[in-house]
Amino acid sequence: MPTITKQSGLLMIFGATGDLAQRKLFPSLYRLYTKGRLSENFACIGIGRREWTTERLKQHISDSIMNEHGPAEEKQEFTKLFYYQSLDVSQKDASFNDLKKLADTLDTQYNLKGNRLFYLAMAPEYFGSIATRLKEDGLTETSGYKRLVIEKPFGHDFESAKELNDQLRKSFAEDEIYRIDHYLGKEMVQNIEVIRFANAFFEPLWNNHYIANIQITSTETLGVEDRGRYYENSGALRDMVQNHIMQIVSLLAMEPPIKLSTDEIRSEKVKVLRALKPIKDDEVDDYFVRGQYGAGEMDGKLVPSYREENMVADNSNTETFVAGKLLFDNFRWAGVPFYIRTGKRLGEKSTQIVVQFKDVPMNLFYRTEEKLNPNLLVINIQPEEGITLHLNAKKGGKTPVQLNFLTSKYDRFNTPEAYERLLFDAMRGDATNFSHWDEVALSWKYTDVISRAWEREPAACFPNYPSGSMGPVSADELLAKDGFHWWPVVEETDK
Numbered sequence: 001m002p003t004i005t006k007q008s009g010l011l012m013i014f015g016a017t018g019d020l021a022q023r024k025l026f027p028s029l030y031r032l033y034t035k036g037r038l039s040e041n042f043a044c045i046g047i048g049r050r051e052w053t054t055e056r057l058k059q060h061i062s063d064s065i066m067n068e069h070g071p072a073e074e075k076q077e078f079t080k081l082f083y084y085q086s087l088d089v090s091q092k093d094a095s096f097n098d099l100k101k102l103a104d105t106l107d108t109q110y111n112l113k114g115n116r117l118f119y120l121a122m123a124p125e126y127f128g129s130i131a132t133r134l135k136e137d138g139l140t141e142t143s144g145y146k147r148l149v150i151e152k153p154f155g156h157d158f159e160s161a162k163e164l165n166d167q168l169r170k171s172f173a174e175d176e177i178y179r180i181d182h183y184l185g186k187e188m189v190q191n192i193e194v195i196r197f198a199n200a201f202f203e204p205l206w207n208n209h210y211i212a213n214i215q216i217t218s219t220e221t222l223g224v225e226d227r228g229r230y231y232e233n234s235g236a237l238r239d240m241v242q243n244h245i246m247q248i249v250s251l252l253a254m255e256p257p258i259k260l261s262t263d264e265i266r267s268e269k270v271k272v273l274r275a276l277k278p279i280k281d282d283e284v285d286d287y288f289v290r291g292q293y294g295a296g297e298m299d300g301k302l303v304p305s306y307r308e309e310n311m312v313a314d315n316s317n318t319e320t321f322v323a324g325k326l327l328f329d330n331f332r333w334a335g336v337p338f339y340i341r342t343g344k345r346l347g348e349k350s351t352q353i354v355v356q357f358k359d360v361p362m363n364l365f366y367r368t369e370e371k372l373n374p375n376l377l378v379i380n381i382q383p384e385e386g387i388t389l390h391l392n393a394k395k396g397g398k399t400p401v402q403l404n405f406l407t408s409k410y411d412r413f414n415t416p417e418a419y420e421r422l423l424f425d426a427m428r429g430d431a432t433n434f435s436h437w438d439e440v441a442l443s444w445k446y447t448d449v450i451s452r453a454w455e456r457e458p459a460a461c462f463p464n465y466p467s468g469s470m471g472p473v474s475a476d477e478l479l480a481k482d483g484f485h486w487w488p489v490v491e492e493t494d495k
Helices: 019-034 054-064 072-079 097-109 124-136 158-168 187-197 228-232 235-253 262-274 281-287 409-414 418-428 437-456 473-480
Strands: 007-014 038-048 082-086 116-120 146-150 177-179 211-219 288-291 296-298 301-303 321-326 338-343 350-357 376-382 386-391 401-406
Touching: 007 019, 007 097, 007 418, 019 038, 019 054, 019 072, 019 418, 038 097, 054 072, 054 082, 082 097, 116 124, 116 418, 124 146, 124 158, 158 437, 177 437, 187 235, 187 376, 187 386, 211 235, 228 235, 235 262, 235 321, 235 338, 235 437, 262 437, 281 288, 281 321, 281 437, 288 473, 321 473, 338 473
Parallel strands: 007 038, 007 116, 038 082, 116 146, 146 177, 211 338
Antiparallel strands: 211 350, 288 321, 296 301, 321 338, 350 376, 376 386, 386 401
16 A cells, blocks of 8 residues: 655645535645645645635635634645635536646646546536546646545446446546545544454454354434435435445455455455345345334424425435345355444434354353353444443353443544545545445445335335434344344443
8 A cells, every 4th residue: 555655736626615625625634734644745726616716715714624723823824725716517518727727837836746636525416527527628637646536425326326437437547536435434444454354363253153143333313404305315225325334344244355455455345245145126125124203302302203304205205214134145154144224313323333243052150041141342433433342251240241442532633534534545546445336336236126125115104213212113123033133322331
């Protein structure tokens, strides 16, 4: 992998006046700047359709990084790296010539050596046309690298994703396309590989001989808020399962790579996604359940049902909750269910992984009529980051005990935020934590079967879980029929 050095080049952010840039990109770039990760040969062009000036953009960035640690003088120096170009990409006849002139000028002024990173922080319907115009208007004709960073969603099904990918590939090679998934930038998601492959007491046990099931939970307390229009066309399956959760599943289930290189890691992720047991149309209800939140109480306040949210149809069939059971047809995982669940307006906000190990063959201890508690490995991704290992041990007559590691406030302060890490990776050409097209394609092919089944048969029971609960009863029943249950997402404190 590329070494960690100061990065030079021209970053062009399409959608620089939008919410993502303000909340994530500018603060992440500032943190890279304060850590000395950006060289003096670095500049950024913010692109938006608003008739802003460069000074207006700098003020926008200053507001964005107001709460970041650092002296005012440093923040002011940081904003000097930014320039603004007004460009309405929604207009088919929009000219990229002024953008090219500015890019060429900055390339010379900052000695950027032709390195260009295009970040599309805007609506996905413009991804293809922007990529095409970048090539047609000569912005990709450069002596340095050219890379395209795009946000999810990458299509809304396999066919649309393939169409978009084919369009992008006319302007950029596969190794120049960085499909960003911010979950892959999270510290504990990246630690999955370390936990598995760098610990001799985990890797030998990481198979169907010792693991009973694996649970992946990603829950939110918020509703759709002001994203009703988007969510009506997405739902929890497309918004969370197809990308974030499937990526986590692949990291947990993949075989050890020959070496920790981008190509080898991606190759193993693709292999394990290919090993996913296909679901037939008439089997969807056996493996997946869906839910939609109703009205309820959150933090002492009454909240509306999904169908009462802005820009949501009164009879909406859109799911706000998904739970599922994934199986693999391979030697390592045959017979081990991977349970997933994700949803909005749930009782707790948490993203965690629970690895439940099989029971020992025989309980040798007293009261043998009672079952021992299973050993659990819990990987906490958010809001708290850390690892908990639940063990059976003699402790005042009580079992089990917990071995905890949670990141301290100091650790969290010094740990790169997901976008900070991924932006830097894109600059230095490390695509390990970005999705390859083959991963995207296989994920869509798997989830498309579920989507089509749910579209053919609208749910008769929506809404089927109250806000503030942990989802519909059918999600519990999904595990109960296999003799399992969902482990709580909030750890009990060891007193």
